[in-house]
Amino acid sequence: MPKSIEKPEYIKKALGLNRDAPIPVSCMDKVKQLAGSLALNVVGDIIRISKSKSDRCATLILSEGHYSLALNPRRLYSSKLDRKRNLPIVYHEDGIKNVVTIYNGKMVKSCVIEQFQKGKNSKSSFISVEKNRKTGIYETLEEAYQRIHKERNSFLQETKKFGLGIDLSYHNWSYKKTAFWLFERLSVEVSANNPLDPIEAEWLSDAMMGGLIWADNEWKGYGR
Incomplete structure (x- = not known):
């Protein structure tokens, strides 16, 4: 994240606005320039999706002239329970x-x-x-x-x-x-396996048992 847009107050300072002043929609092009190569999307009161093909992307939430940075769902955030x-x-x-x-x-x-x-x-x-x-x-x-x-x-x-x-x-x-x-x-997003169908479960069990029954520990492979 470029330093110039890391926090709302940084954006307002770069735009020459007071800290408590709302950011006009007309300033969005300037904000995108501050973002540099970062693809910048805006959602909320207005929606503007960046056409940039950059792998680095950030989303700003606009509400009544004030912006906040949307959390990246792919990023790890330590919970308060971990702060011991x-x-x-x-x-x-x-x-x-x-x-x-x-x-x-x-x-x-x-x-x-x-x-x-x-x-x-x-x-x-x-x-x-x-x-x-x-x-x-x-x-x-x-x-x-x-x-x-x-x-x-x-x-x-x-x-x-x-x-x-x-x-x-x-x-x-x-x-x-x-x-x-x-x-x-x-692994929080790893979904649990679907319940096995009784017939499928029986088939898998028989398939595993078949290999165990016919296994030969001294088998050297064909042609050996």
Whole structure:
């Protein structure tokens, strides 16, 4: 989205209008120029569909001289339920000594494993230190704490390029949980399969059983 039309106040400023002033329909050609290569449609009080063949498209909703940007149904929008950020706590578990050392960015504490398991809560995210596969040496608590924040910042900046801006800290600082969250959001439009007809279901069942009955584990293929 070009900066000049990203918000209603930006459009009005570019057109030389006061912030509270309505935008005349006669200014639409100027607004399209501000959009550059972006195909710009207008709906609401008037309807104007862009003839541009650009893959990038935006829709403005006109109501009583004021414009608002229509949400893109193909874009991901984080719901308020996802806006819960957990505080990170890194830890190193020593099973031989039955001791867990934890670090919250300010202080280091130690406790037995059983106490550590009981003390876990949903307000914090617990991230284990990682072992270097080449050297077999574990990173320090401080190194782990710096790593997760560096990864979080890097991931956030990269996903902003796609208009997502995904923050790992809102998903338990976990790539796995973030992936599940993304899959859930992306698959919301996947429709459920239609119920199988009883005859079709029986046919499919018999077809699968037939293959199992006649399967030969030592079969090498024809001509072998």
